[in-house]
Amino acid sequence: MERLATTYLGLELKNPIIVGSSPLTSSLDKLKKCEDAGAGAVVLKSIFEEQIDNDAAKMISQTEGFVAHTDGQDFIEEVSRNYYIDAYLSLVEQATAALDIPVIASVNCRSQGTWLDYVERFAEVGADAFELNYYILPSDFGRSASDIEDEYFAVVQAARERFKLPLSVKISSQFTALANVVKKFDKMGVDGLVLFNKFYRPDIDIEKLTTKSSIGLSTPSDYAQALQWTALLSAYLNCDICASTGIHSGDTLIKMLLSGAKAVQVCSAVMKNGHKVIxxxxxxxxAWMDRHEAKDFVDFRGKLAHKRMEDPSQWERAQYMKSLNVEF
Structure with missing residues (x-):
């Protein structure tokens, strides 16, 4: 499998397939299954800033008599946060000790919150890298695109300054000027970008008249946006690109590598069809490399990236008119 070896975030991977943050990576047994199935690396299921805060509030509500005392609430908040953080750090430590493939820790945050105070601890317990999963829902009528972008930059910059391990940022495609935002992340010294987030979506139960969560696993046709933007960006950045969403087959994996991705993240494909898909x-x-006489990744990775094509307009909106003129 040496022919499939690649690097991502400066880490040596035996192949470019990473199992992304999900229930598939939430315990040591599940992580071992991913390694045994042939994954090149794993991203641990994210620790959520909101979950930590909610669990802390729940613990406080159960100790009302104690928190009535001076500094009691602050003490309980600190203890409860540390409890859940320590449990996650224990998983990181166990995983790095038990697995031979890189282990990437992950935080899903909503602000420059208290999670920044413990990011250094990921390095202490052996994490090989750190993935920051950050998303702002642009639903505030009073906030401009630049306001939201500035908040992203502040959070990423704070993480970069506090965290010395390789840092990747998993982002959504919902930026007014995506290329400009990505370039600024690159200049901040981010080591990698994951394109793109796949979100849980709210739904409505029409009988109970309540909202509910929609799981929203990706489908094999969902890869197009990540493919286009990987091709548009990859050759212009110093940081690595890891493609995500809609990668369900070897053909799609190959497309992502040809567009310039250093690695890919899979999740839905494994959840739907089992670890054998890896x-x-x-x-x-x-098999594709054999057919095309490619000895290793250097022979073809990024060959069809925007910068390297004679006619790069094929990755741009000019193709829209060609699509409209296709005969059915």
């Missing part, structure tokens, strides 16, 4: 995708990649 080995199948690696097998498809090797």
């Amino acid at each position: 080995d199948e995708m690696n097998g498809s990649l090797l």
Whole structure:
């Protein structure tokens, strides 16, 4: 499998398939299954800033008599936060000790909150890298695009300054000027970008008249946006790009690599079809390399990136008119 070896965030991966943050990576047993199935790396299921705060509030509500005392609430908040953070750090430590593949810790945050106070501890327990999953829902009528972008920059800059391990940022595509935002992240010294987030969506139960969560697993046709933007950006950045969303087959994996991705993250494909898809995708990649006489990744990675094509307009809106003129 040496022919499939690649680097991502400066880490050596035996192949470019990373199992993304999900229920598939929430325990040591599940992480071992990912490694045994042939994954090149794993991203641990994110620790959520909101979950920590909610659990802290729940613990406080159960100790009302105690928190009536001076400094009691602050003490309980600190203890409860540390409890959940320590449990996550324990998983990081166990995983790095038990697995031979890189282990990437992950935080899903909503602000420059208290999570910044413990990011250094990920390095102390052996994490190989850190993935920051940050998203602002642009639903505030009073906030401009530049206001929201500035908040992203502030959070990423704070993480970069506080965290010395390789840092990747998992982002959404919902920026007015995506290329400009990505370039600024690159200049901040971010080591990698994951394109793109796949979100849980709210839904409505029409009988109970309540809202509910929609799981929203990706489908094999969902890869197009990540493919386009990987091709548009990859050759112009110093940081690595990891493609995510809609990667369900070896063919899609190959497309992402040709567009310039250093690695890909899979999740829905494994949840739908089992861990065997990892080995199948690696097998498809090797077979394709044999057909095209490619010895390793250097022979083809990024060959079809925007910067390297004679006619880069094929990755731009000019293709829209061609699509409209296709005969059915």
